[in-house]
Amino acid sequence: MGDRAVVFELGDEISPVVNQKVRELFVGFDRAAIKGIVELVPGYRSLLVIYNPLKNNPQELESLAGAILNDKGASQLPAPKTVEIPVVYGEEYGPDLKWVARYHKISPQAVIRLHTQPVYHVYMIGFTPGYPYLGELPDALSTPRRKTPRILVPRGSVGIAQKQTGIYPVASPGGWQIIGRTPVGLFDPLNQPPALLSMGDFVRFFPISKDEMITWQQRHA
Helix, strand or coil, X not given: CCCCEEEEECCCCCCHHHHHHHHHHHHHHHHHCCCCEEEEEECCXXXXXXXXXXXXXXXXXXXXXXXXXXXXXXXXXXXXXXXXXXXXXXXXXXXXXXXXXXXHCCCHHHHHHHHCCCCEEEEEECCCCCCEEEECCCHHHCECCCCXXXXXXXXXXXXXXXXXXXXXXXXXXXXXXXXXXXXXXXXXXXXXXXXXXXXCCEEEEEEXXXXXXXXXXXXXX
């Protein structure tokens, strides 16, 4: 990636096994605390390492990557957490819920049931600060993106696209099908760490009513 970054590709598919290797490499580089490393950016199947070319070179980084991946210390990775996320589905909070139901020829209630079934793996954080890419959706809920992205998607919106689901931590443009909204805050720059979720964590969604959402917001105001 030019003279200031290298990309380590660990597979050619979206899978928990490949993503686990990315996490091992990410944590290994982070713990090594090599001088000159500017940024580590993990993805579904790769790790981008941005470095200072006056202090590092690709060969050294490649050697370190090999040593990390050959070290069978995966059990030393930080323990992932499971976070339960409440969601108000449909109506003004989930404007695409009925469209998704029609697309799959099922009821909105069936969409909600399918979406709340899995325990989702946090594959990566990206797009906007704290945005979690979660997988995978059940095959019966695999849905294309919107043909025309929205200019503004409200904070807390829960969307689906293909086999993924995610949560918008901040208001932003977006092209995913919005089926609900959560009152849970996913990103606060004053917190440490600022993002609620990390790569390798797990998420479980559960439905709540509008009244429960208002109560939750008042309790956490």
